[in-house]
Amino acid sequence: EPEVTQTPSHQVTQMGQEVILRCVPISNHLYFYWYRQILGQKVEFLVSFYNNEISEKSEIFDDQFSVERPDGSNFTLKIRSTKLEDSAMYFCASSAGFRETQYFGPGTRLLVL
């Protein structure tokens, strides 16, 4: 069964460093998303991406964040200068259509020290 994959599973970084989180969405899906879950809190939407551009972003997704689909298979989230409060689980998701089911990856646990 097709699934969303994410790498790395864990990342530890120093405050102020740049990190890139990688995702491989399900191959025939057209819509891509990033969500995050701070420990003990709810899953929060960050950004959605379609047709090589951002279609929606939340207030959390400020200038420190960017997304890219560098090739036909990968979807990345970059945090330019990490802060302590960026420590969270980051989930990538993809869907075949706008109202179709969003399938989530296993997540990348980011710890900023």
Place this chain on the structure above:
Amino acid sequence: QKEVEQDPGPLSVPEGAIVSLNCTYSNSAFQYFMWYRQYSRKGPELLMYTYSSGNKEDGRFTAQVDKSSKYISLFIRDSQPSDSATYLCAMSAGYGGATNKLIFGTGTLLAVQP
């Protein structure tokens, strides 16, 4: 008022019990309702997806949506220890909206005791 509210639990039940999980919401624009299951340190896994009001059944799982009360439920029949997980409700706005972002509840931690 929070957009989506969900009792975080924990909820502990004996094996074989019927489990009822619930969420309330405040945004009347929500039309699409989902239940995800999340095992510890894993990604959310879709269990049920419903549109508008009504019931949907899939095996031991039944999802109910009551839009007039802004209330959704997930019932699990004959619960098993393998059902032990966090159950997340999620919803998104419907027709006419340009958004398909999911708004999640906090999740209810369920433990099914053998």
